[in-house]
Amino acid sequence: MERDKESTEEKGEGGFSEKELDLDIEIRAGEWQNLKKFNTYKKRSRQGKIIATHQALSNRLAQLEKLFYQLASNHPQKAVKLLKEIKRLRFLKEYLLQALIWEEKKELEEHDIPAELKSLL
Numbered sequence: 001m002e003r004d005k006e007s008t009e010e011k012g013e014g015g016f017s018e019k020e021l022d023l024d025i026e027i028r029a030g031e032w033q034n035l036k037k038f039n040t041y042k043k044r045s046r047q048g049k050i051i052a053t054h055q056a057l058s059n060r061l062a063q064l065e066k067l068f069y070q071l072a073s074n075h076p077q078k079a080v081k082l083l084k085e086i087k088r089l090r091f092l093k094e095y096l097l098q099a100l101i102w103e104e105k106k107e108l109e110e111h112d113i114p115a116e117l118k119s120l121l
Helices: 002-010 018-029 032-037 046-074 076-104
Strands: none
Touching: 018 032, 018 046, 032 046, 046 076
């Protein structure tokens, strides 16, 4: 009975531990560069890391794109720098999609991993 209580306290709603929920919050917030700080992330398979990073990048891109449209309509000159960042993140996101295919074929190591993603994968 005591053991059931411990596992209930460790797990939140939906059966996720508090650490898993913290990682999920970072993913939803688009904090893709912070994922490697979480033990839950470190314990994932490489494919799981690719998927989590892709999700976080997608969320970050959605945030930046929304901000870009607001900035472009009010301050077009300032939007140029943001557009450059959006393009860079889109490239990384596309790379991660391709990396899933390479990982499945055990070929990921043969391809150059962008420096920003190396420590995450």
